[in-house]
Amino acid sequence: MPPASDKQPQPVPAIEALAPGLEAVVLPSERSPWLSAEGMPVRAYVIECGPAAEQAAGPGAGAGRGAGAGACPAAAAGAGAGTRPAGGQQRPPARPAVVLIDSGYATRLSVEAISSAIAGRPLAAILLTHRHPDHGGGARALAARHGSPVYAAPAAPPPLGADPELRFRPLAGGERLVFGGLELVSVPSPGHAPDHLAYHVPARGWLFTGDAVLGEGTVVVGPPDGSLADYLDTIERLAALEPVSAIFGGHGPPVTAPRARLEAIRRHRLMRLEQIRRALAAAPEGLSAAELVQRLYAGEVPAHLLALAQVSVLGSLRYLQERGEVSAEGERYRLER
Ligand SMILES: [Zn+2]
Numbered sequence: 001m002p003p004a005s006d007k008q009p010q011p012v013p014a015i016e017a018l019a020p021g022l023e024a025v026v027l028p029s030e031r032s033p034w035l036s037a038e039g040m041p042v043r044a045y046v047i048e049c050g051p052a053a054e055q056a057a058g059p060g061a062g063a064g065r066g067a068g069a070g071a072c073p074a075a076a077a078g079a080g081a082g083t084r085p086a087g088g089q090q091r092p093p094a095r096p097a098v099v100l101i102d103s104g105y106a107t108r109l110s111v112e113a114i115s116s117a118i119a120g121r122p123l124a125a126i127l128l129t130h131r132h133p134d135h136g137g138g139a140r141a142l143a144a145r146h147g148s149p150v151y152a153a154p155a156a157p158p159p160l161g162a163d164p165e166l167r168f169r170p171l172a173g174g175e176r177l178v179f180g181g182l183e184l185v186s187v188p189s190p191g192h193a194p195d196h197l198a199y200h201v202p203a204r205g206w207l208f209t210g211d212a213v214l215g216e217g218t219v220v221v222g223p224p225d226g227s228l229a230d231y232l233d234t235i236e237r238l239a240a241l242e243p244v245s246a247i248f249g250g251h252g253p254p255v256t257a258p259r260a261r262l263e264a265i266r267r268h269r270l271m272r273l274e275q276i277r278r279a280l281a282a283a284p285e286g287l288s289a290a291e292l293v294q295r296l297y298a299g300e301v302p303a304h305l306l307a308l309a310q311v312s313v314l315g316s317l318r319y320l321q322e323r324g325e326v327s328a329e330g331e332r333y334r335l336e337r
Contacts, residue, residue: 013028019204042110043102
């Protein structure tokens with residue numbers, strides 16, 4: 001589910017080099033039939049697991065879990081593209097394999113853009129932050145094309161728009177994944193989606209956060225997939241991770257001041273809760289979620305994003321109900337204390 005923002009989508013996919021061995025594939029936002037709003041461009045990340053020349057482990061993907069279990073096979077330059085350097089007896093230099101974090105949309109444009117960023121290198125694994133169709137949609141096609149396993153967290157029921165035919169290796173929070181020289185740890189991060197995982201690369205201080213933390217803007221947290229209580233716990237859990245020097249979200253630019261960003265997100269959510277308490281305190285007859293959206297967001301959020309804002313308001317109302325602060329009668333909500 002795209003986050004709430006009125007950023008204009010980029011017209012074509014782009015590949016951004018972010019650090020040695022790390023690229024982002026920036027994919028234009030696409031309209032989704034279950035959502036009447038446009039989101040921000042989506043980001044998938046390609047991480048090298050090299051140096052791989054010494055780590056070539058024969059045929060097969062060789063991806064593994066747990067200490068020392070993984071291998072990151074090398075590929076000859078040009079392999080996968082069907083080309084060989086002309087006239088050479090020499091063995092071409094090995095190219096490190098890569099891991100993909102999130103898989104973009106299921107569309108041809110998205111799948112081709114990610115494949116071009118992979119650029120013929122072996123794809124050791126596809127790790128999904130969650131299975132909303134802008135993050136997990138391309139996984140089945142990319143896994144088939146590159147012969148790669150997909151890892152994701154199971155959830156029942158699955159999140160909105162999840163590909164029902166996607167086969168994946170179930171991943172829990174706190175699992176250590178090793179692909180060649182790259183170690184990642186999965187971090188449970190529900191709130192936006194029930195199956196949400198972040199991926200921490202401790203050696204580089206990188207944290208890939210999908211829709212749990214965006215580079216900018218506010219993500220939707222509300223029913224049916226979201227829980228604000230879970231989300232606030234997630235923000236605290238991510239803030240406690242060490243070391244984190246940069247956050248790479250599923251939308252928006254890299255975050256180079258992670259602690260400040262996480263604290264700003266936490267405060268923004270608490271501010272919205274307080275606004276709802278005040279609006280309800282001023283309306284003893286109660287308010288509907290739509291009326292609350294008008295009072296809180298009108299003039300602040302473009303009209304076409306108000307439907308998404310309402311999902312987040314419903315998420316906040318549910319949070320306050322769970323704590324006994326708010327009661328609901330039909331569609332009207334009242335402050336209890
Ligand atoms: Zn999402």
